Amino acid sequence: MAMTERGRGRDNYHHGDLATALVRATLEIVDEVGVRRFSVIEAARRTGVSPGAPYRHFADRDALLVAASLDIQNRVKELFLEVLGTATTPTERLASVVAAYVRVAADLRGGYELLTAPSLLEANPELREGNRALADLLLPSARELAPDAESAHALLDATCSLMRGYAARLLDGEFGASERAVEEIAARATTATRALVAGHRDETAGLPEK
Template identity: 40%
Template sequence: MIGRRRSTGQHHGGLRKALEEAALALVAERGPHGFTLAEACRRAGVSVAAPYKHFADRDALLVSLAVKGYQEQDRRFTEACSASEDPTEQLAALAAAYVRFAYEEQALFDIMFNAGLDKTRHPELAEVVHALFDTLLPIARRVTGTEAAAFDLLICMASAAHGLAFFLQEGLPGDVQAPLAAAEERAARTARALVEQQLREASSPTTEDSEHGRESPRFSCG
């Protein structure tokens, strides 16, 4: 009886995709540091020499997935913003989308933030992160008026959403019936509160600033 052979289609155009899918499955099982490139090859059904046509090492494979993760975030954020013309509501939708992405794409999210990838060695990763901020900064700037304050606001929002996403993944007590919806609502509510705080601070310069005609301090979530 002749044994069934593995499909060899992945040795051509589908090799890169097969390796990425295998790595993503392994990350979901063991985390971004819990497997080797050889294991990804075995999971994909290819020889251990095959990946070097596309990836120099495991980090290069993870970088490719991280890039896809940031691109998917960008797509989701753009879609979330399209539901409203109000910048405050757009930022609230962004925060909720951040939480949903982390919940629905846990392996990608883990790679993006926990793999310890060096952006100086992989400029393509730095470029996609900058592209994501290029999407978000104009929205925040409609609230803050300056790019520096807009960046601060985004970092504060992302920090809050990131924490909520982490709590959601850890399954902390509360909102057992609809944990994702509750986390999304908290993220949106926090974003609105941060915008409100920014607007309050922007319209209330300190006494010293008023006396000397200086610009009021930049918004900070610290």
């Protein structure tokens, strides 16, 4: 499932939706140069509008970046729900989501920074809440695997740390950038998640195997 739509914003604006076109241009630019070097002027240029036109829809530069981040969060949420709906056990639900997240990070490339940039998260409670909501989608599965709420949240935290860790290492170039490398790391992340769950269950020893 492709997470980004890399067509240029100009084409989208010709269909009358400037805000959407600007968000897509923002995703494209951040992918290329990162959050720090993102420019509203460049987003306007790629969308084919005047430098002042974006401010009819977004109060400032950060507002446009936040809109792009929320767009990614929504698409990641849809992917998580799709994956959670197909796996048949709580362990496989967690493992499948972790693998999907690694693939998402590889697909987003530089755009992944929009999910994690401290400068955006610190200033925007909506983004922090969105990231928490993504993690909370995994909580029901963690609860099935843990004897109590505290253990479930500990398992959830560990799973999210593992998921983000593999994504960050992949984007740092530790494993290479080929499609084969991405699939190999997704497989490793899946195995690591299963091992994490098994170790957590050994520690808590509260429920029958699932």
